[in-house]
Amino acid sequence: GDSVTQTEGLVTLTEGLPVMLNCTYQTIYSNPFLFWYVQHLNESPRLLLKSFTDNKRTEHQGFHATLHKSSSSFHLQKSSAQLSDSALYYCALSVNNYAQGLTFGLGTRVSVFP
Amino acid sequence: AQTIHQWPVAEIKAVGSPLSLGCTIKGKSSPNLYWYWQATGGTLQQLFYSITVGQVESVVQLNLSASRPKDDQFILSTEKLLLSHSGFYLCAWSLEGGGSDYTFGSGTRLLVI
Numbered sequence: 235g236d237s238v239t240q241t242e243g244l245v246t247l248t249e250g251l252p253v254m255l256n257c258t259y260q261t262i263y264s265n266p267f268l269f270w271y272v273q274h275l276n277e278s279p280r281l282l283l284k285s286f287t288d289n290k291r292t293e294h295q296g297f298h299a300t301l302h303k304s305s306s307s308f309h310l311q312k313s314s315a316q317l318s319d320s321a322l323y324y325c326a327l328s329v330n331n332y333a334q335g336l337t338f339g340l341g342t343r344v345s346v347f348p
Numbered sequence: 349a350q351t352i353h354q355w356p357v358a359e360i361k362a363v364g365s366p367l368s369l370g371c372t373i374k375g376k377s378s379p380n381l382y383w384y385w386q387a388t389g390g391t392l393q394q395l396f397y398s399i400t401v402g403q404v405e406s407v408v409q410l411n412l413s414a415s416r417p418k419d420d421q422f423i424l425s426t427e428k429l430l431l432s433h434s435g436f437y438l439c440a441w442s443l444e445g446g447g448s449d450y451t452f453g454s455g456t457r458l459l460v461i
Contacts, residue, residue, distance in 0.1 A: 267447040278438055278452040279392065286447050324392060328447065335382045335407070336450055338392040
């Protein structure tokens with residue numbers, strides 16, 4: 235079946251430094267949709283950005299990601315982390331037009347310190 | 349604007365007792381609806397999805413069942429709770445198509461003791 239791999243369970247960094255969260259996926263479908271969701275403490279997940287276009291950079295709220303189908307990757311990056319970026323980040327995959335829902339990775343917890 | 353409402357906000361229930369969680373979507377007709385479960389500190393596991401009234405597909409049952417009695421309502425239930433049912437239950441909706449945004453409700457926190 236489909237799967238999403240996030241290699242970092244926890245990322246800690248100092249405010250102002252860049253951050254990159256890794257996401258790779260596996261699917262037999264040639265046109266996957268990739269998403270990044272952010273979940274702050276005691277809240278529900280919120281869509282951060284999404285993409286289905288190969289090699290096109292997608293940006294939102296200072297974060298950006300590029301879907302690379304050749305490497306099945308959709309890494310999330312930000313050039314300068316803020317304290318408010320501390321949260322759980324989930325990479326997710328959707329693969330068909332019947333809206334069967336999202337397959338999530340295990341998530342990466344980001345902690346930004348002053 | 350579309351709104352998604354989940355109830356209750358939180359529950360503490362005894363092992364073996366029944367459970368019913370609800371989700372209502374307003375402002376969108378015929379949405380696709382989903383139930384997700386999140387163990388404390390864990391990932392989001394899809395449980396069920398529904399594309400239309402009266403039809404529910406199971407992804408992972410976990411001794412739970414789901415129903416869609418109305419176009420805008422999605423119910424998650426069980427006759428007998430287990431300790432392993434504790435966690436955060438999230439309802440979500442989307443429009444047709446795999447690339448549609450999936451919007452989550454505020455969730456229900458369940459503790460089974």
